[in-house]
Amino acid sequence: MSYYSDCVDKFRKLKDKKDVIVLSVESSCDETSIAIVKNGREVLANIVSSQIEIHRRFGGVVPEVASRNHITAISNIYSEALAEAGLTKEDIDAVAVTYGAGLVGALLVGVNFAKGLAYSLNLPLIAVSHVHGHIAANYISHPELKPPFICLMVSGGHTAILRVDDYNKMTMLGTTVDDAIGEAFDKVARVLGLPYPGGPEIDKLAKEGERKYNFTVSKSLKGTLDFSFSGIKTEVVNLVHNAEQKKQEINAADVARSFQESVTDELVNKAIRACKKEDIDTLVIAGGVGANSMLKEKALALGENEGVKVYSPVLKYCTDNSAMIGAMAYYMIKDGIGLAKLDLTAKPNVTLGC
Ligand code: KG4
Ligand code: ZN
Numbered sequence: 260m261s262y263y264s265d266c267v268d269k270f271r272k273l274k275d276k277k278d279v280i281v282l283s284v285e286s287s288c289d290e291t292s293i294a295i296v297k298n299g300r301e302v303l304a305n306i307v308s309s310q311i312e313i314h315r316r317f318g319g320v321v322p323e324v325a326s327r328n329h330i331t332a333i334s335n336i337y338s339e340a341l342a343e344a345g346l347t348k349e350d351i352d353a354v355a356v357t358y359g360a361g362l363v364g365a366l367l368v369g370v371n372f373a374k375g376l377a378y379s380l381n382l383p384l385i386a387v388s389h390v391h392g393h394i395a396a397n398y399i400s401h402p403e404l405k406p407p408f409i410c411l412m413v414s415g416g417h418t419a420i421l422r423v424d425d426y427n428k429m430t431m432l433g434t435t436v437d438d439a440i441g442e443a444f445d446k447v448a449r450v451l452g453l454p455y456p457g458g459p460e461i462d463k464l465a466k467e468g469e470r471k472y473n474f475t476v477s478k479s480l481k482g483t484l485d486f487s488f489s490g491i492k493t494e495v496v497n498l499v500h501n502a503e504q505k506k507q508e509i510n511a512a513d514v515a516r517s518f519q520e521s522v523t524d525e526l527v528n529k530a531i532r533a534c535k536k537e538d539i540d541t542l543v544i545a546g547g548v549g550a551n552s553m554l555k556e557k558a559l560a561l562g563e564n565e566g567v568k569v570y571s572p573v574l575k576y577c578t579d580n581s582a583m584i585g586a587m588a589y590y591m592i593k594d595g596i597g598l599a600k601l602d603l604t605a606k607p608n609v610t611l612g613c
Contacts, residue, residue, distance in 0.1 A: 266382070289325050
């Protein structure tokens, strides 16, 4: 039998297998990661090699540099993951990989590694969307969590509100019409002279500041579940540049605090409004910006007032990692979707719903 027809058979059998062990690969941006996840919820290994230090001196991710570093790191990370899980390659039931969204050259490293591995081990290859992986990060942190829920997706590349009816059934209720929220955080941090990645730096600095500036977000989108962050980003950039030109001092902590207060109000208010509108009492936060302390506090507080239970992943599963890809792959296997052929390629963009 050929590799693929063999895998179709194996893939089908995994649906009913009691314990399913997935080895997952993630390389969509500046983290090379391989994880081993049992039954979508139990992380046996999650090795993450971050390139943050390498890209910091450029003030952001340099795609070509990211690809090269993924190539250097990936084989060792594979060996480390097996060692950490205390398993051998014979214990693996399927190989999963992020095929998009992300930097195409970076994605290609993970996709090709996963294809080679799946072929050599004669195992099914599962193509996972990075964005869906971010949602699944919550299944690892919260064993009791299952759909339906509303998801607030806040990452460096995406900002959206999704209605998740089942593990593989979701529709988009709103999205950003311009910048992703992570981009806005990183840009504001940059103009304030903070290092890359800016989100965590703004989070830290905002704790020392006060809400002295009344930065505004997307008045025209007020009645919708859509977002716009390019206006507020420009407002902050103009304020800082004007102050520099006039040689006036500004308090960076106050700017960070004011920006963060405005954007987190907007995100949390719309996410809770979506729960009310859809009559769903569970909100799940997903993506790197989900690590933001103020976002989590506000969501929990408003959720409590409005009778909405709020979940977010533990910090290490908020930002990019491969355990979340292995978690998502398990639910794809159980629903019989996502089996890829060896012509699988990287995609810079993927649709959010499914
Ligand atoms: O989900 P992620 O790791 O990568 C993408 O899929 O895009 O998100 C990265 C983004 C970056 O913009 C980073 O600055 C932001 O998440 N981020 C934060 C925090 N930690 C990471 N933003 C605000 N507060 C944080 N604590
Ligand atoms: Zn991500």
